[in-house]
Amino acid sequence: MENTRIIAVVSGKGGVGKTTVTVNLGRAIAKLGKKTLLIDADFSLNNLDVVSCMENSSPYDLSDVMTGRARLKQAIVKDKYEQNLDMIFSNGLKPDCDYTPQAIKAVLYSYERFYDYVFIDSPAGIDVGFMRAAALSEEAFVVTCLTQSGLRDADKTIDMLENSSVPCSGIILNRVRGDLIASGRTLTVKEAETLLKKEVAGVIPEDDAILLSDGELKGKRAAKAFKLLAKKVINGENSSVYDPVKEYRGFFGKIKRSFRAR
Ligand code: ADP
Ligand code: MG
Numbered sequence: 001m002e003n004t005r006i007i008a009v010v011s012g013k014g015g016v017g018k019t020t021v022t023v024n025l026g027r028a029i030a031k032l033g034k035k036t037l038l039i040d041a042d043f044s045l046n047n048l049d050v051v052s053c054m055e056n057s058s059p060y061d062l063s064d065v066m067t068g069r070a071r072l073k074q075a076i077v078k079d080k081y082e083q084n085l086d087m088i089f090s091n092g093l094k095p096d097c098d099y100t101p102q103a104i105k106a107v108l109y110s111y112e113r114f115y116d117y118v119f120i121d122s123p124a125g126i127d128v129g130f131m132r133a134a135a136l137s138e139e140a141f142v143v144t145c146l147t148q149s150g151l152r153d154a155d156k157t158i159d160m161l162e163n164s165s166v167p168c169s170g171i172i173l174n175r176v177r178g179d180l181i182a183s184g185r186t187l188t189v190k191e192a193e194t195l196l197k198k199e200v201a202g203v204i205p206e207d208d209a210i211l212l213s214d215g216e217l218k219g220k221r222a223a224k225a226f227k228l229l230a231k232k233v234i235n236g237e238n239s240s241v242y243d244p245v246k247e248y249r250g251f252f253g254k255i256k257r258s259f260r261a262r
Pocket of ligand 1: 011013014015016017018019020021051124174175176204205206207208210211222
């Protein structure tokens with residue numbers, strides 16, 4: 001593709017949902033007809049295969065390609081749900097492999113351009129793994145929850161990205177509790193946007209379906225939110241984001257809220 005977008009999915013804080021977002025955003029974009037590749041660049045706590053429910057799909061991973069034990073094609077896994085979606089997993093750090101961004105780029109370079117979108121799932125923190133993921137990418141989305149610690153880490157991450165000349169294309173707020181926003185007990189989406197001085201590209205609600213799913217979110221609230229996020233990534237400014245508060249407004253919303261608070 002002439003205009004392949006190579007996007008890192010990063011966060012300061014761990015466990016905020018980078019891998020979950022990578023998989024579900026990847027599937028939603030692929031569903032809209034875009035050829036998409038997901039790469040697990042979290043070499044030590046790799047779990048893209050588990051989160052996508054695709055473990056044991058290939059005996060080879062990215063390290064095998066870099067050390068010459070396999071060809072890139074052998075390490076590419078076709079998603080079981082979306083025909084436009086491919087993935088490359090990691091099986092942990094291998095002692096004989098050079099994990100510099102240059103070495104990784106060297107094996108991916110010619111292949112990435114077959115895709116419209118390449119998402120790089122990154123490790124938490126802002127150390128070597130983060131720097132590597134940023135160096136492999138042309139832009140980044142920062143995932144955070146609406147907690148004070150998460151927002152502060154996201155703020156630092158945005159600064160780090162800017163210092164490494166990888167623009168932050170937007171914030172993805174994950175695990176958002178509409179009921180807590182409606183009752184004024186957490187920050188709102190707008191407040192997070194103002195604090196971080198970056199556009200919120202997506203809002204993903206806290207949804208048990210994510211925890212319990214076999215990789216497909218069909219018909220669930222989170223599926224709707226990921227579809228809107230995918231449209232926003234593709235179309236930019238004019239697309240809307242998921243409204244997590246809607247179902248908790250008004251009389252019935254208040255009742256729903258009081259049940260959730262128990
Ligand atoms: P990270 O890659 O940032 O470490 P993960 O994607 O592995 O985070 O997610 C951490 C945990 O949070 C997983 O158990 C995942 O199922 C859960 N999770 C992520 N997003 C949501 C959500 N929107 N609703 C409910 N659970 C979620
Ligand atoms: Mg992860």
